[in-house]
Amino acid sequence: MRAPLSWLREYVDLPAGETGRDVQERLIAVGLEVETVDQLGAGLKGPLVVGQVLAIEELTEFKKPIRYCQVDVGDANGTGEPQNIVCGARNFAVGDKVVVVLPGATLPGDFHIAARKTYGHTSEGMICSASELGMGESDFFGGGAGIIVLPPEYQVGADAVELLELVDEVLDIAVTPDRGYCLSMRGLAREAAIAYGLPLRDPALIDVPAGNAHGYPVRIADPAGCDRLVARTVSNVNPAALSPIWLQRRLQKAGMRPISLAVDITNYVMLEIGQPLHAYDRARVDGPIGVRRAEPGEKLTTLDGTQRVLDAGDLLITDAAGPIGLAGVMGGASSEIDDTGATTTAVVIEAAHFDPISIARTARRHKLSSEASRRFERGTDPLAAAAAAQRTVDLLVLLAGATAEAGVTEVAEPYRPRTVLMRADHPDRVAGTRYGRETVVRRLQQIGCAVSGSDLLTVTAPSWRPDLTAPNDLAEEVIRLEGFANLPSTLPTAPAGGGLTESQLLQRRIGRALAGAGYTEALNYPFIGEGVLDQLGVEPGDPRRRTVRLVNPLSDEEPSLRTTLLPGLLTALRRNVGRGSHDLALFETGLVFLPTGEEPAPPRPSADHRPDGEQIAALNASLPHQPRHLAVVLTGARERAGWWGEGHRAGWADAVEAARTVAAEVGVELTVRQGGYPPWHPGRCAALYVGDELVGHAGELHPRAVKALGIPERTGAMELDLDALERSAGGPVRAPRVSTFPVATQDVALVVDHGVPAADVESALRDGAGALLESLRLFDIFTGEQLGEGKKSLAYALRFRAADRTLTADEASAARDAAVGAAAERTGAVLRGA
Template sequence: MRVPVSWLREYVDLPTEVTARELAAKLIAAGLEVETVEEVGADISGPIVVGRVLEIEELTGFKKPIRHCRVDVGAANGSGEPQNIICGARNFSEGDLVVVSLPGAELPGGFKIGARKTYGRMSEGMICSASELNLWEDHAGIIVLPEGTAEPGTDAFELLGLREDVLDIAVTPDRGYALSLRGVAREAAALYEVDFRDPAEAEPIEENGEGYPAEIADIDACDRFVLREVSGFDSDAPTPMWMKRRLALAGMRPVSLAVDVTNYVMWELGQPLHAFDRTKLSGGIVVRRAEAGERLETLDHVVRDLDPDDIVISDASGPISLAGTMGGLDSEIDDASTELVIEAAHFSAPNVARMARRHNLHSEASRRFERGVDRELPLRASARAVELLTRLGGGRPGGLTSVDPKVPGPAPIVIAERHAARIAGVDYPEGTAARRLRQIGCEVVEEGDTLRVSPPSWRPDLTDPNDLAEEVIRYEGYENIPSIPPRAPVGRGLSPGQRLRRAVGRALAGAGFTEVLSYPFVGERDLDGLQVEADDARRDALRLANPLNDDEPFLRTTLLPGLLKTLVRNVGRGFPDVALFEMGLVYLPKEGMPAAPLPGVDRAPTAEELAELEAAIPHQPRRVAAVLAGDREPAGWWGQGRAATWADAIEAAREVGRAAGVEITVRPGRYAPWHPGRCAELYVTVDGGEVLVGHAGELHPRVTKAYGLPARTAAMEVDLDPVERAREAVRAPEVSTYPVATQDVALVVETSVPAGEVEAALREGAGELLEDVRLFDVYTGEQVGEGRKSLAYSLRFRAGDRTLTAEEATAARDAAVAVAAERVGAVLRG
């Protein structure tokens, strides 16, 4: 909503010293979203004045008509002599008043005016058109001012409104009244506590006889309908310059006087109007729902198939307008229209909103009806339009038709006088609530400590005490509400789950992973890409009733789809080496889970309803997942670098375990979407038993192809809930002052034996002296035989109370090797 400040000042006595930016700040503080303050005409400077054309000499011999004009500009040129100006426009004559830019002026776009010789004559300035001054869109030629407008030499800046401050307000859905100068002026008047002049309070106009016949067939679609006639209208009457300028500043293109008046009144009062050509109407007008199979060609020359939910204005020929949205082509006014019927109505806001979306037809009228229009405005707005049409375009007012089913208004709202003060936590002076509510147009009856409030017709958004409290608080100033931070209860900090999540996030970030946040929505295509079987539990996903994207209608049952799509996006934009992780919830339906109930909003839910809601909530375990592609270690002068492999995904899972203080056991496994030969199952010990918490490894080639991933992409996913249950009390490590004894051992085992099982056997056999086991080499080749591999481990031994002897370290090593030989058939490599 664009609001020219000079237009606004007609209805509210703003202090003269208040600037547009100060006004914008005041409106923003009260809840109106002023996006910009545009200084229109700031790029225009220099002498631009009124001039009178004294002589016109037609120059010949050129490709286009050229005129040499002598123009009286008074004393504006410093000499008082007529100004010689070359001009190609043909829409003015000798004696006309025009607008002249003298040498030294600068027009929009940096166009500087000077004296120069052209077409063999000296031209000392320019006679201006509206387009050249950015006044409004006009291709008719230069501006011809009405006789008596001003004397030659008069400055044209104020006369034409060349410089203007315009507020651009983003009107939220609950403040439809602000889509008008009337609404914004009322806000400004209340904020500055100055007088407000309601433009809807116009002088009554004379009505001549009965108006055009009309009726309402569906009161739910329309509960107020007004028609006013104008006869003998001069269709050639021009729109006055002041109206053109205001419409242009508001962002609307001037068209013709009849159309411009309806747009002007809509911007001024907020009531959309529509003008019919009376001679094109047949029979009485009926406001009704569309019938199946009906069609209407609207003003934009589109033939539309109507829906039975559409509200139409019809006559004997059928639909002639989409109510509150756009008129029909067959009944529109044209350059020959002299008999007009002005329509103003109050249509159902939800119906208009659905129509606009259904037909993809969003107009200035529908924007206002969607947000709620004042039901009492149709009579006043139509009268204002008729007054302007008859005053500016001749003719005389005709009959009036007013269909008013007398729908009962809302009941008064009872509110405690101190209600707003209690909500804001501010001790407002007594009487503040009543005073502020009266400023916005409410009728307030004071009954002791309570107020009985009847909201005005232009505020359909005020429906309960809290709405009224908000009005009081915003006018008193949100900035006056004290900032009181909540006090944290003594002795409470982060929960164990929060500490775990922070530790895991820091660990993965420290390992080189970047955290991302994905939408929790997936589709069948995502699960197909993961090569998930038809009977896999991950396909049993919850479908959203109203998904944001029809291709992603389910809540996710795994974190991998979002991570993989993020990985593809990064690789596609030139970042081939990527390591990402995400922590979040997945949503798993519970067996026999009922549909969620919909309790009413007029009361708190009962215990039974709360139990039903709880039963309808899916199981929501928290997981962490990571994906890797490209180089894990970049190449450079320091070395060759290393590509990310399945082992890095397993190590990421181990990082999660280390951050949680939990040992993660790794075993071979098969699970989509991982490669069958490069997939690890991840276990933790909970209450003495092993629990599967996730998988890690290299993704299957079909998965990388389906998602467009780089080859050998690796991933892991771990369920954090059992990891948290497996955590024990964190203990600080004991630091021994005695030296470490290191023993290396190389064991030959079958290729199918996992290194993790060998390590577990070594740990068990080495006993309490063992401090750490690290695999530092894997060898396969002729020296160990086909189908076998050599695993080299470094074993660190240390005692807390003495220095170990070589014999003790060797004995512990031999014990470890013996258990490995027994468990996995390991043989010492010679």
Template sequence: MRIPLSWLREYVELPAGETGRGVAARLIDAGLEVETVLTLGADLKGPLVVGQVLHIEELTGFKKPIRYCQVDVGDANGTGDPQNIICGATNFAEGDKVAVILPGGVLPGGFQITARKTYGKVSEGMICSARELGMGDDHDGILILPGQCEVGADAVELLELADEVLDIAVTPDRGYALCLRGVAREAAVAYGVPLRDPALLDVPGPTPGGYPVRVEDPMACDRFTARTVVGIDHEAQSPIWMQRRLQKAGMRPISLVVDITNYVMLELGQPLHAYDRTRLTGPIVVRRARPGEKLTTLDGAERTLDPEDLLITDDSGPIGLAGVMGGESTEIAVGDTGPTGPLGTTSVVIEAAHFDPVAVSRSARRHRLLTEASRRFERGVDPLASRAAAQRAADLLVLLGGGTAEPGVTEVVTPSAPRTITMPADHPDRVAGTEYGRETVARRLQDVGCDVYGTDKLVVTVPSWRPDLTDPNDLAEEVIRLEGYQKLPSTLPKPPAGRGLTEAQRLHRRVGRVLAGSGYVEAPTYPFLGPAALDGLGLDADDPRRSTVRLVNPISEEEPGLRTTLLPGLLAALRRNEGRGMRDLALFETGLVFLPRPDAPAAPPLPVDRRPTAEELAKLDASLPEQPRHVAVVLAGARERAGWWGPGHPAGWADAVRAAVTVAEAAGAPLVVRQGRYQPWHPGRCAELVVDGRVIGHAGELHPRAIKALHLPERTCAMELDLDALAAAGSGPVQAPRLSTYPVATQDVALVVDADVPAAEVEAALREGAGELLESLRLFDVFTGEQLGEGRKSLAYALRFRAQDRTLTVEEATRARDAAVRAAQQRTAAVLRGA
């Protein structure tokens, strides 16, 4: 909403020297979003005066029309002689009044005016168009001024070219600020001065003889006022002051009748519509659309109506889409006098109604007609302003158009009681965390327009122009914003003692830290999933991951479900970064996946008048999908870059497996890694991640088909596991290692086992047999060869033994090693290599 400061001063007595930025600061403190303050005419310098064209000489011999004009500018040039001016426009004639800038003046944009010779003549100034004066984009010709303008008068003041305009972004809950009346009320409160309310008019009540109106849907139209004005001069034009106010507010002047309806809407916030009375047939009826009805709106488009559309009709059918746009059949006409009389509109019926915001909003969006009227109705219009708006429009038509307002006033009203809210007097104090007191609360609510009764418990009657005030918190917000947000104390919340992060939260953070420390970068992704991503992974049709929880209102139709795996989002992030020139990538994410429950009951409706019971919340939880937390990593390119320190190495399946082991160590869970097959991993380079005999994830290199389908770098690797399952198998918080001051004893052992025996199983047997003296165990070599035999492999381990209270002897270390080897022989049929 654009608010000219000169127009605002008409309703609020602002300080004489107050600037637009000062007013904007006050309004921002009161909670309005003033985006910019536009300064009009700042770079315009005179003399800019009213001139009268005395004589026009048409110059020939040029490619375009050129006119040599003599213009009377009075005494503005210091001599009283006419100015000789060259002009290329042809829309003015001798005797017309025009705006003339004399030599020495500067037009907006820094265009300086001088006397100069052109087309063989000396041009002593310039006759200006509206666009050249910064009044709008109209450049069809010269700006013609009304004939009553005095020659030589200052055109800057006449055309109100110097002004400041506040550009306010009105939020949906503050529809009252979409008019001068609403902003003026806020400014009056901000400056502590009285408001000259433009809606306080002497308005007659309903009287017989008005244009007949029938409302068939009183819930969608609770007020409808109709006034009739006849005898309007169809050639009358809007005065300059009205045109300029409309232009500054961002609207284009059209004709007197239309300009008046727009002007009143900007002034009072009540959208109006004017019907050509001669084109109406029968009474005006407000009703819902019937199947198959059509309406040609003012923009010339024929629209097929929906049964939910609220219409304005007469005996001929629909003549307007209520609260949105009028129909072409009753449009106000502008024209000259014809053989049978005036061609333009000379009598109008003014509609000032209050429509249901929801009905208007849905119709506007259904037909893609977002108009100034619908914008106001859907945010809430003051229903009690319709009578004043109709009266104001009628008065202006009489004053400016020479019309006569008929005495009959039609008013259809559905009675409704004022809205009241009961609130403890100290409720704003408790919301803001400060002390206002009952008197301050009552005064601020009265500034808003409320009537306040009561002492400890206030009964507040909400003004008709504030439909957004519905509960005590809304009233508290009004008190707080008018007292000043900057006055609120800064206080830190006090958490209850004895609480902190849960073990699951601690694990989540530990996992993030260890992965980041291992060189991975966290890349949170959206939790939405579509079938195309699952197809790219190459999942079978019956894969459980294809069973997704579908959203009722998805952001994108291509991703209508919630993810069942983290891989699609992470792989998309990897592909996007690789496409932007990043070649060596290691990304990770921890997040929820959503697994549907086939037997889940429907979500029960919850009450709104009380807190749900524990049983109701339990039923709601039972209707939700399972939401385990997963962790996933993806890798591509070099895991270690080459340099003077060494050759480096590319990321491979072992790095993905190592990431899983790192996460398991952070959780304190015994993770078993064994060969597996699982889409979308390569069947020969896929590892199962097992905890307590349960497969909780997979790691390895992706299948070439998946890499090709998803346009990923070659040999892309990934890991994903169930972090909640890992936490459940863990030993709780990771304990710090106990440090011993005694030396370590190292024993190496090489065991030959069948090729299909997992190294993790051999390692587990060694740990169990070695006993408590074993400090660490590391696999440092895997060997296969003809000397071992087909289907056999050698696993070499380094075992470190240490005691906390003594130095181990060679015999003690050897006994522990032999016990470890015996355990491996018993569980895995291992043979000591070289024995």
């Protein structure tokens, strides 16, 4: 809502020296979001006056049409002689009144005006357009972007700065949904009056005639959708009447475009009082005005020229011929007053109060947000409809020479004020400070509430505040008016707790370990679409294809909850690669959602109270399985090259090593086997086991998936089921025992067939070495002609240590020989060189 300060002063006698910035601070202090204060006319300096064109000489010797004009500016130039001005615009004629800026003036943008020679003549000033005066590309008096042509009644030489209200301050206020009353000057003036402690001149407090039997006929078929409608008629409207300058300028400053007098007046009253209205050309309305729901398939062409297929939930304004408007959203083209109003001599004015939810649904259903729908869906003042209609009639009589007809139609359901019971100390308990009953009552009365009672207050909310429905709403009003800045800063007393759970501690350890290994945590939204599963090559029958679809997704492209962490991480990787980061290692921990399809349908508990235990249990039973996963993705250089030597490019082995790092933090032994699982490359995919349980996969992504996702070649990835790892750990991780005895290291190189997995050889060595084996590490893989075709050499470093003694060389050698023997028996391994 844009609120000109000059307009605000009409309803509140603000101090004379108060600036827009001062008002901004006061309104912010009472809880309004004032985003900016625009300084209109900043840098403007006169003389800027009204002139009359006396003569025009067409200069035809130039490439574009140029006119040399004589303009009477009265005594504004100090001589009384006409000003000679060169101008290229053609939308004015001899005798027209125009806006002239004289030499010595400065226009917005620090544009200095001086007499200068151009097109062979001396131009003594400039004839101005709206944009040159900082008024925007306004259609001022129909002039479009051309020269401003003023009505003939303005005096030559008059100050145009004051006439056009060029200098002003406009507050741009972001109105929250619960404060719809602030989408009007009436509401903002009320807040300003409270902030300054000054009286308010309410523009809605005007004399309104009572309804009678002579008004325009109205029939409401849906009282739930429209509980109040006021209709007034005016005749003898002067179709040639134009909106006066003050009216056009106020609309422009508020961000609206002047159209025609009747339409401008309805828009002005809407901005002033907050009640949207609609003006119909009476000659184009057939019979009584009605309010009803649409029939399925019914059509209406709205004012924007779009034909809309209506829904049964849409509320309509109708006449005998059918729909003439989407109630509370936009009028229909069939009964509109045209842009000029040149053919309209009689007007029917409609001011109604509509159900906010119905209007909001219609506006969203048709993707048609309007100034009217913004106000109706936030809740308007039902008692302001009659005053707004009367104000519109008064302005039409004043500005268009119209005649107000005696008939007044008001069809209304009985108004029932909303009352709220609240303890007088409730705001004290909410804010954690003491206001006292007197302050609470005074503040509630300032916002328009009627208050009675002593310790238990009965508060009657004003008609313009439909958001005041509960004691907390009233407490918020007291607190904001007393000042959020005045609330004491007190720390809440923290309840005694047991600290982090074992699962939380584990997640932190894992995060620190991966960060220490060079990974960066990336948090992503838990949403996916079918498209990314296609890109990953997930097969149709894969359980990851069974997703939980959201009823109201943030994006239609990602309507489901994720079943794997990889899509989000790979999207983050692609985004960073696109921004110039080529060496990346990312990780994420988070829940995935794995429905079985057998979950019962969830109940729909009421929103007016907390669900009971049975309902909560039913809701929990309807949830899908939600294990916590961990995933990493990496590409580019794992170790950069430098003076210290060659670097190392990230590959499948690094993804497997990340899994080993996680398993070490959990305290479980990870077994790596060859696997095949999309989106990994079938020849470079490791299946990760703890015992006999599959807990994840790691390796290099399939080239087809890499190409489909637009990520670098040879990208590696790993995903683990953290919950499964934690279950396998069997309890807290124990710190390793530090031995005081020395270690005995034995290296062995075993030759095996090329198809024998290194993991099988490692498992055999561990089993054969027995309890003395402390650690085992594969440090070399060799293939060559000397080994024979189809053979490879695996070199392992075995570390032996006893807990109670120093091992002898014979004991260490015996343990090594037992390990080699087990490997030979189970995998056919032969000691290299034997």
